[in-house]
Amino acid sequence: MPDADWLARHVRLLRTSYQHWTGQDLLTSNIDSPQAVDVLEQADFAVVSHGTQADPIFNYANALALRLFETSWAAFTAMPSRLSAEPLIQSERDRLLARVTQHGWIDNYTGIRISQQGKRFVIRNATVWNLLDESGQPYGQAALIKDWEPLPSPAQEQA
Numbered sequence: 007m008p009d010a011d012w013l014a015r016h017v018r019l020l021r022t023s024y025q026h027w028t029g030q031d032l033l034t035s036n037i038d039s040p041q042a043v044d045v046l047e048q049a050d051f052a053v054v055s056h057g058t059q060a061d062p063i064f065n066y067a068n069a070l071a072l073r074l075f076e077t078s079w080a081a082f083t084a085m086p087s088r089l090s091a092e093p094l095i096q097s098e099r100d101r102l103l104a105r106v107t108q109h110g111w112i113d114n115y116t117g118i119r120i121s122q123q124g125k126r127f128v129i130r131n132a133t134v135w136n137l138l139d140e141s142g143q144p145y146g147q148a149a150l151i152k153d154w155e156p157l158p159s160p161a162q163e164q165a
Contacts, residue, residue, distance in 0.1 A: 007079055014039045016066055017046050020055065020148055023137045027111035032150070055137060055148035056087040063087065065146065074154065076121035090119050092126070102134065106147055111135035115149075118157065126157040 008016075018039050024032040032053070033045050046053060052071035056062035067075065067082045075082060075090065091099040098117060106112055115132040130153040137145040 010040075010043070013043045016055070017043050019137055019139060019145055020046070020053065020066070023145070023148070024133075024135055024150070026138060027135045028113070028133065052151040052154075053148060054082075054087075054090075054151075055146050057146045058144050061086045061088065062146065064090075066148075071151070074121070074127065074151070075119075076123040076125065081122060085122075092118060092120050103147065106134045106136060124159070126159065127154050128157055129154045 021032045047068050053068045054071045055066040056064045064082050064087050113133040116130045129151050133150040139145040
């Protein structure tokens with residue numbers, strides 16, 4: 007886990023960027039930064055983010071996201087975000103991220119993801135937004151996932 011200062015800044019950037027694009031607060035607006043870290047960590051929705059690398063690496067996941075992706079903080083934050091999608095749908099994911107980059111955010115993303123244990127799940131109506139740092143420079147992208155459902159494995163589908 008990163009240190010408390012990094013987490014406080016990152017959660018603040020998640021919130022201010024979400025507010026910038028959507029006009030809404032990711033959390034209750036009267037929560038301060040130290041409390042916001044804990045509230046987001048225990049939220050009943052998943053939040054993930056990645057940086058601005060050429061092949062972006064995940065840099066944040068709250069507790070629900072780690073359970074959804076069946077992984078640890080250390081493993082998740084070392085993984086390129088492209089690996090959260092099955093290889094056959096990488097082009098779909100690339101188109102999504104290009105739309106977010108161009109428009110700042112979308113709130114109707116539906117797609118299939120895969121956990122670290124190989125389990126597939128569908129996410130529906132996810133919000134994906136560009137992260138901006140304190141000076142308005144690109145800082146990465148984040149996703150808010152409120153609606154998901156496990157999918158049968160390909161072997162189960164063929165049975």
